[in-house]
Amino acid sequence: MSTLASERGGLLRRLVGPLVDPAVFDFWLGLLNRSWTWDRPLARVLERRAESADAVTLVLKPNRHWRGFRAGQHLNIGAEIDGRRVTRSYSLSDQPRADGRIAITVKRVEGGKLSNYLCDQVRVGELLSIDAAYGDLHWPARGEVAGLFLAAGSGITPLMSLTRAWAAAGAPGSLTLIYWARSAEQLCYAQELRALAEAQPRFRLHLMLTQDAQAPVARIHADQLQALLGPSEDWQGLQVLACGPGGFVDTARQMLAPRVQRFQAEAFSPAAPLALDEVRPVTVELRRSGRSLTLSSGESLLSALEAQGLRPPSGCRMGICHSCVCTKHEGQVQNLQTGEREAEPGSQLRLCVNRACGDLSLDL
Amino acid sequence: MNKSLTRQLSHEELEKFGAEIEALRAKTVADLGARDARYIRNIYKLVRWSELAGRALLMIGAFLPTPWLIGFWILGTLSLALSKIVDNMELGHNVIHGQYDWMGDPHFKGKEFEWDIVATSENWRKTHNFRHHTYTNIHGLDDDIGYGVLRLFPEQRWTPAALLQPLYAVIFALMFQWGVAIQDLRLGQLFGPRRKAARAELRRAGVPVLKKVGRQLFKDYLLFPLLAGPGFLVVFTGNLLANGLRNLWTYTIIFCGHFTTEVETFPKGVLKNETRAHWYWRQIRGSSNLSGGFVLNTLSGNLSHQIEHHLFPDVPANRYVEMAPVVREICKRYGVHYNTGSLPAQFGQVIWRILRHALPSRPRATRLAGARG
Numbered sequence: 001m002s003t004l005a006s007e008r009g010g011l012l013r014r015l016v017g018p019l020v021d022p023a024v025f026d027f028w029l030g031l032l033n034r035s036w037t038w039d040r041p042l043a044r045v046l047e048r049r050a051e052s053a054d055a056v057t058l059v060l061k062p063n064r065h066w067r068g069f070r071a072g073q074h075l076n077i078g079a080e081i082d083g084r085r086v087t088r089s090y091s092l093s094d095q096p097r098a099d100g101r102i103a104i105t106v107k108r109v110e111g112g113k114l115s116n117y118l119c120d121q122v123r124v125g126e127l128l129s130i131d132a133a134y135g136d137l138h139w140p141a142r143g144e145v146a147g148l149f150l151a152a153g154s155g156i157t158p159l160m161s162l163t164r165a166w167a168a169a170g171a172p173g174s175l176t177l178i179y180w181a182r183s184a185e186q187l188c189y190a191q192e193l194r195a196l197a198e199a200q201p202r203f204r205l206h207l208m209l210t211q212d213a214q215a216p217v218a219r220i221h222a223d224q225l226q227a228l229l230g231p232s233e234d235w236q237g238l239q240v241l242a243c244g245p246g247g248f249v250d251t252a253r254q255m256l257a258p259r260v261q262r263f264q265a266e267a268f269s270p271a272a273p274l275a276l277d278e279v280r281p282v283t284v285e286l287r288r289s290g291r292s293l294t295l296s297s298g299e300s301l302l303s304a305l306e307a308q309g310l311r312p313p314s315g316c317r318m319g320i321c322h323s324c325v326c327t328k329h330e331g332q333v334q335n336l337q338t339g340e341r342e343a344e345p346g347s348q349l350r351l352c353v354n355r356a357c358g359d360l361s362l363d364l
Numbered sequence: 365m366n367k368s369l370t371r372q373l374s375h376e377e378l379e380k381f382g383a384e385i386e387a388l389r390a391k392t393v394a395d396l397g398a399r400d401a402r403y404i405r406n407i408y409k410l411v412r413w414s415e416l417a418g419r420a421l422l423m424i425g426a427f428l429p430t431p432w433l434i435g436f437w438i439l440g441t442l443s444l445a446l447s448k449i450v451d452n453m454e455l456g457h458n459v460i461h462g463q464y465d466w467m468g469d470p471h472f473k474g475k476e477f478e479w480d481i482v483a484t485s486e487n488w489r490k491t492h493n494f495r496h497h498t499y500t501n502i503h504g505l506d507d508d509i510g511y512g513v514l515r516l517f518p519e520q521r522w523t524p525a526a527l528l529q530p531l532y533a534v535i536f537a538l539m540f541q542w543g544v545a546i547q548d549l550r551l552g553q554l555f556g557p558r559r560k561a562a563r564a565e566l567r568r569a570g571v572p573v574l575k576k577v578g579r580q581l582f583k584d585y586l587l588f589p590l591l592a593g594p595g596f597l598v599v600f601t602g603n604l605l606a607n608g609l610r611n612l613w614t615y616t617i618i619f620c621g622h623f624t625t626e627v628e629t630f631p632k633g634v635l636k637n638e639t640r641a642h643w644y645w646r647q648i649r650g651s652s653n654l655s656g657g658f659v660l661n662t663l664s665g666n667l668s669h670q671i672e673h674h675l676f677p678d679v680p681a682n683r684y685v686e687m688a689p690v691v692r693e694i695c696k697r698y699g700v701h702y703n704t705g706s707l708p709a710q711f712g713q714v715i716w717r718i719l720r721h722a723l724p725s726r727p728r729a730t731r732l733a734g735a736r737g
Contacts, residue, residue, distance in 0.1 A: 083398040
């Protein structure tokens with residue numbers, strides 16, 4: 001039915017579309033309801049609640065331009081802070097719901113612009129910008145699978161979404177969740193997980209508190225896993241998902257990947273510190289033309305692209321005319337005139353006065 | 365006429381001067397935030413509401429008895445003209461420069477913004493943002509010197525056709541948006557030696573222009589007049605006059621920016637080894653300001669601060685008013701002439717140029733205006 005509705009909308013859109021300026025449409029309709037936009041996906045904050053000592057869960061209602069998600073995916077969320085849109089990626093923590101509501105759990109990051117804003121300042125009713133959901137964590141929707149989820153810190157969020165979806169699908173097969181956190185105060189969803197473990201015999205839960213005052217446990221290691229899961233010879237039937245910081249995921253991969261049926265992982269790591277003055281090859285993805293190039297980080301992106309035989313639009317070559325501006329989807333760049341670095345996803349980038357600090361994705 | 369009121373600077377002085385301008389830019393850019401975002405959104409609101417008021421007054425007026433009709437027609441036309449002026453000047457021109465790109469708001473992206481004028485923003489980015497702002501007042505590179513129609517400087521070649529330019533100038537003013545729309549199509553070349561290539565290029569580049577022209581004409585001269593039914597002519601004439609008023613106003617402001625008596629123009633040679641500091645220096649010498657207050661600043665899209673706009677074309681225009689005293693003070697210390705005056709005084713000088721250079725004239729001095737210190 002939703003397909004039919006969107007096709008009808010499509011016909012109407014095709015007829016009036018050429019006459020509509022999206023900004024004008026959004027302005028007038030926005031006087032009635034600010035989430036009624038021509039084509040921009042937005043989400044309204046419906047609820048904000050504390051999830052742990054340093055994390056909040058936001059329940060959001062996307063408008064009709066958002067296309068939905070699969071459990072375990074992430075999305076880019078943006079809020080305007082001091083006049084600037086700041087966008088970061090968060091995992092969706094709830095399962096897909098019939099009423100279209102979604103939830104994210106935001107852990108406070110020291111100095112994190114958006115996480116602090118979402119933890120402290122965002123108001124119920126406020127609109128946030130959202131992009132299409134993405135992410136490849138895949139979990140079989142049905143089938144008798146012996147599953148093992150390994151979560152560390154905020155790595156719990158996509159796995160929580162998958163756990164909820166698994167329980168809602170009738171808990172096929174079995175699922176074990178091992179969840180490392182520093183302390184009980186930092187555990188997210190503890191009550192809900194414990195309740196599920198009590199009610200559902202096919203769900204086993206191990207909460208691992210590494211800095212607990214009474215009984216601290218170690219970070220992930222082989223003996224610990226054997227104690228929880230049984231001898232490693234019996235692991236070959238397991239399908240494993242691991243989420244957490246890079247080091248955690250690497251360790252889990254080393255121990256489990258050779259011994260289990262399937263191993264998938266997602267690492268949340270702050271970008272590795274860059275050796276800024278170092279000139280080295282970087283990979284630049286040109287998303288619109290579906291190409292990927294290796295460029296030197298030592299010169300302006302415009303010159304580097306031209307050296308590869310490309311001819312992106314350009315003009316003054318001194319940063320003033322904005323002819324060479326393109327959207328930067330991801331990655332860090334440095335302004336060659338001011339030395340400033342910038343890593344905001346979706347920002348407008350002047351190719352002629354910026355160089356790549358690492359791998360980039362551009363809308364070219 | 366080409367005698368510079370700006371003293372020559374040594375290379376070191378020029379670089380120090382440039383560094384001071386650069387520092388002002390850095391300080392302003394670092395301070396951008398919620399205030400600037402609020403400003404441009406308020407400007408957007410002004411454009412939308414004045415357009416609504418203008419179109420509503422014209423439409424309602426069409427059904428009222430004559431004396432009321434005239435009052436509504438005048439108010440509606442003025443309101444619509446105000447909307448178009450602010451849309452073109454303070455909103456469109458500034459947003460298309462990328463001044464508000466830092467906000468990350470998709471509705472204020474310089475690369476995608478479209479405005480209420482027949483010229484496409486795409487062509488504007490090329491003729492204005494790139495050519496005019498990079499090669500400001502350089503003969504042979506900046507097409508804005510007389511727009512290929514008028515002879516305003518003695519360095520431009522005189523032909524007998526120039527004798528009629530006081531007449532063309534008025535026609536050009538009334539049709540200014542059309543001049544801007546076709547500036548990048550280089551129609552003059554259709555009759556030149558490269559006419560074959562020019563025709564092929566026109567077929568390619570002309571399509572988006574015709575689309576935009578069609579859209580604008582449809583909106584102002586068909587759709588809204590038809591919506592008024594029997595009041596078709598009331599709305600039609602109101603829209604025509606609103607567009608015309610906008611043309612006259614934008615022409616006046618833009619001509620005051622680079623064609624007053626004391627502005628300098630340059631030969632292509634200045635580009636040789638031109639540094640950023642030298643570029644700043646050239647921008648100031650080629651531009652002139654208008655003194656006035658908030659209303660003039662807003663209606664002129666802050667081109668009343670033409671000098672600041674040419675130094676910092678991608679810094680939000682609402683900041684020019686606070687940058688101007690600093691620029692002026694820096695100029696004073698370095699002996700750079702800061703050209704400013706009231707709108708009537710500056711426009712009077714423009715009119716004088718149009719009249720004077722209709723007749724043959726010769727540059728007074730031929731020295732290069734570059735810093736060779």
